[in-house]
Amino acid sequence: MTMLAHPLKRLTVALSLPTLLAACALQPTLPPTAQRLNGSQIGLQVNADAPAHMAPSNWWTELNAPELNALMQRALSEAPSLAQARARIQRAQASIENAESSERAAVGLSLDAARQRFPEHSIYPPPLAGTLRNTATLQASASYEWDFFGRHQAELNAALGSAQAARADAAAAQLMLSSQLARSYVQLARVLAQRELLARQSAEREQALALVRQRSQAGLDTAQDLRAAELPLPELRRQALQLEEQADLLRHQLAALSAQPMAALKDLKPALPAALPLAGEGALGLDLLGRRPDVVAARWRVDAATAQVSSARAQFYPNISLGAFVGFNAIGFNNLLKSGSLQYGVAPSLRLPLFDSGRLRAQLRGSAAEADAAVAAYNGALLEAVRDASDQLRSLRSLQEQKTEQAAAQAHVQAALELARQRHSAGLGNRLAVLNASQSLLQQQRQALDLQAQTLDAQLQLLRSLGGGWTEAKP
Incomplete structure (x- = not known):
């Protein structure tokens, strides 16, 4: 996790500056909005x-x-x-x-269980290939979106x-x-x-x-x-x-x-x-x-x-958010809570719509009209x-x-x-x-x-x- 943090941080910073400039360029120029009357005018x-x-x-x-x-x-x-x-x-x-x-941060807990057949012609090697097994995932997740803008x-x-x-x-x-x-x-x-x-x-x-x-x-x-x-x-x-x-x-x-x-x-x-x-x-x-x-x-x-x-x-x-999860994933219900089934991860994200067929421009003009x-x-x-x-x-x-x-x-x-x-x-x-x-x-x-x-x-x-x-x- 420590080794991944610095590359992710550098990637986020590298992406944020050009996308900010692009966002500013994408915004349409709105006409002056209507003015409210004041008491002296009436x-x-x-x-x-x-x-x-x-x-x-x-x-x-x-x-x-x-x-x-x-x-x-x-x-x-x-x-x-x-x-x-x-x-x-x-x-x-x-x-x-x-x-x-x-x-506020969103926190969730999920439990999934399934009984499935692992096919021979897939990514699963023997002895899983061609067998019918129980699978289960127990996971807690959290996400938070920063309101920078x-x-x-x-x-x-x-x-x-x-x-x-x-x-x-x-x-x-x-x-x-x-x-x-x-x-x-x-x-x-x-x-x-x-x-x-x-x-x-x-x-x-x-x-x-x-x-x-x-x-x-x-x-x-x-x-x-x-x-x-x-x-x-x-x-x-x-x-x-x-x-x-x-x-x-x-x-x-x-x-x-x-x-x-x-x-x-x-x-x-x-x-x-x-x-x-x-x-x-x-x-x-x-x-x-x-x-x-x-x-x-x-x-x-x-x-x-x-x-x-x-x-x-x-x-x-840009929409900047951070997600994280921790839990257990195993084949066989008896292996679910063992230490070897532990999984965790962190997922920062940065999203900016660059080409949306004018949807955001129309939405902004509509809001201005409202x-x-x-x-x-x-x-x-x-x-x-x-x-x-x-x-x-x-x-x-x-x-x-x-x-x-x-x-x-x-x-x-x-x-x-x-x-x-x-x-x-x-x-x-x-x-x-x-x-x-x-x-x-x-x-x-x-x-x-x-x-x-x-x-x-x-x-x-x-x-x-x-x-x-x-x-x-x-x-």
Whole structure:
């Protein structure tokens, strides 16, 4: 073994220098890669005040709706989409373990046994030739590949980036699920509240129709007045059927999101929660980039794709490894563990692909293209995140202005109703005028209810667009 070491070492050194030069010459020149957008390019400010308070990760509890909390808990534990996300995390973790194994020596143990006939016309001399014998090999082996050119480290970095992206994707899926469930819950509460107001409208229209019939029979109103009093009722009944359908569909959606049978929530009747205590309308800051899990996932995919480019580049350099084995080989099982059956050896190797029909060049160009695609996807996710949050802020501002105008209109209608009641009490007006004024007030109340639900929905979407209180865990 000592006599062989020096020739092997000299051979390795002699081969390494020309192959390194050849590897450098083989690498193609890649075009400049795409550049990631930064916060200043899309208007994000460094020290901007947050447009909403920093919500906790379980932000839905601030709605003070125990039924929603129960639905959310079941959805986050049972939803198939989140189970898929968790499986992708486990797969990514397995890739990390596989990449880490390349940094360690591989050790194996084998035992082979056979009964074979040694042919006369072969390399085996008498008395083996022409006989049937037992053969056995017991051997331990070890091999190690040096990562002189960073290929293993690049593969590990790519696996780590993919795993972090999978975790961020899981957080994004959870945020989307919780947002959809909370918004559906709010919409169901809105529909049920609208149905109650609609029932009051229908009841008062029925009363108004009865009064018009009496006046028509007494000759005080015409047939045209009677037809006008009858006209709103079919439309109100149509709206009632529409609201009933919407309520059932929303219950079905909530059941699907929380992984339950469609009929499980047929008796769910939530009340519309109050608006969330969101504060401020400040400009979007750079912290948005770290609070949106979809943006963070896209950033990690860029890092993983960049590491894949480094790994593909390292394929052009030599692969240097060392193998060794020790064990026993014998003819006849009784001779296997005797000292004369001992065998051992060492096998250093250096490999460099010189002519591979362009496979490595194509692989490197493909990896570079994947990196460019990842950068483009990151830029797209970043632009979409800023647009999404900006839209929700704009919608909230508009809804606040609409609520102010609607409150003023409702106040006027309320005053008109009070006046109609006073005139009716004083004998100066009839009951029909009071009912008509009450109809206008109910219509304004329905508009106010819609604005309240739209405001809460916009707040929920703003929380989602700002990351829902998610923070990235350190790798």
